[in-house]
Amino acid sequence: MASAPTATGTVIVVGSANLDLVASTERHPLPGETLTGTEYSEYPGGKGLNQAVASSRAGAPTSFVCALGADDAGRFLHTVATTEGIDLSAARVSESTPTGRALIVVDEHGENTIIVIPGSNDECPPAHDIDSSDVVLAQLEVPISTVIDSFSAARAAGATTILNPAPATTLDRTLLSLCDIVIPNEHEVELLGGVTALQQLGVEIVIVTRGSKGIDIHKGSEMTSLPAFAVDPVDTTGAGDAFCGTLAASLATGSELSDACQRALAAGALATTKHGAVPSLPMRADVDALISSSS
Numbered sequence: 565m566a567s568a569p570t571a572t573g574t575v576i577v578v579g580s581a582n583l584d585l586v587a588s589t590e591r592h593p594l595p596g597e598t599l600t601g602t603e604y605s606e607y608p609g610g611k612g613l614n615q616a617v618a619s620s621r622a623g624a625p626t627s628f629v630c631a632l633g634a635d636d637a638g639r640f641l642h643t644v645a646t647t648e649g650i651d652l653s654a655a656r657v658s659e660s661t662p663t664g665r666a667l668i669v670v671d672e673h674g675e676n677t678i679i680v681i682p683g684s685n686d687e688c689p690p691a692h693d694i695d696s697s698d699v700v701l702a703q704l705e706v707p708i709s710t711v712i713d714s715f716s717a718a719r720a721a722g723a724t725t726i727l728n729p730a731p732a733t734t735l736d737r738t739l740l741s742l743c744d745i746v747i748p749n750e751h752e753v754e755l756l757g758g759v760t761a762l763q764q765l766g767v768e769i770v771i772v773t774r775g776s777k778g779i780d781i782h783k784g785s786e787m788t789s790l791p792a793f794a795v796d797p798v799d800t801t802g803a804g805d806a807f808c809g810t811l812a813a814s815l816a817t818g819s820e821l822s823d824a825c826q827r828a829l830a831a832g833a834l835a836t837t838k839h840g841a842v843p844s845l846p847m848r849a850d851v852d853a854l855i856s857s858s859s
C-alpha cells in the first residue's frame with residue numbers, strides 16, 4: 565500500500581449502478597402464480613453507486629467508473645450521482661445494453677427475493693488516470709477483469725487499492741494479489757478461505773466487518789477488534805457500503821487507518837438507522853456528531 569497520502573486524493577469507485585424496482589406484497593408468488601401487490605417504488609442502487617455516494621458524502625472528491633444504459637434508468641442514475649457531487653466523466657454509456665436492474669419482492673414479514681440483471685454493468689470499463697494519492701475502491705458486481713485491470717493500473721500509479729469482495733465469491737489469486745486492503749463480511753471471508761489465505765497472497769490489511777459486533781482489523785500477525793457504535797437499527801441495508809465508502813474517503817483525505825476505521829464504523833452504524841441504501845448513507849457532519857457524542 566502507498567504510504568499515507570499527504571495531498572487529498574480522489575476516491576475512484578469502479579462498480580455497479582442499478583435501478584432497484586421494489587414491489588411489496590403480502591406473500592411471495594408461487595411459480596406460475598400472479599399476485600396483486602400493495603406498493604411499488606424505484607430506488608438508485610448497486611454497490612458501486614452506493615459506495616461512491618458514501619465516499620462523496622464523507623467529504624472526498626469521488627469519481628465513479630461505471631457503465632449505464634442509454635435509457636431512462638441510466639439517465640436517472642446519472643442525475644443521482646452528479647447531484648451528489650460525483651464525477652462521472654469516466655462513466656461509459658452503453659448504446660445497446662439496458663441499465664442494470666434489481667427486481668426486489670418484499671413480503672409483509674420483510675423477507676425479500678432479489679433478481680439482479682447486470683445489463684450494462686457487464687460493460688463497466690477499468691479505471692484510468694490514477695494518481696499516487698488516489699484510492700481505488702471496487703466490489704464484484706462488474707466483470708472481474710475490469711477490477712483486475714483497474715487495480716493493476718492503480719498499482720502502477722502507486723495508489724491504494726481496496727476490494728469489498730461482495731457479492732461473496734471464491735478466491736481469485738490474481739485479483740487478491742493486487743489488493744492492499746480487503747473488506748469482507750463474516751460470510752465473505754469464509755468463502756475466500758480465511759484471513760491467512762488472503763495475507764499469503766500479499767493483502768496487507770484485512771478488515772472483517774461483523775455487523776453489530778463491529779470489525780476485526782488484521783495487519784500482519786496483529787489483530788485489533790473495534791466495537792460497533794450503539795444505535796437502534798431499523799434496516800441494515802447499505803451498512804457495508806457506508807463502511808467501505810467512508811473508509812476509502814477517510815484514507816484518501818489523509819486519515820490514518822485507525823481514524824478511518826472509526827469514521828467507517830460510525831457511518832455503518834448510522835446507515836442502519838434509516839430505511840434503504842442511498843437515503844441512509846450519512847453526511848460527514850453526522851459521522852462527526854456520532855463520534856463526538858460517543859467519546
Ligand code: ADP
Nearest residue numbers: 749773774775776778792797803804829832833
Ligand atoms: P454487510 O452489510 O456487508 O454484510 P455488516 O453487516 O458487517 O456488512 O456491516 C458493516 C458495518 O456496519 C459493521 O462492521 C458495523 O460497523 C456497521 N453495522 C452493521 N450493523 C450494525 C448494527 N446493528 N449496529 C451498529 N453498527 C452496525
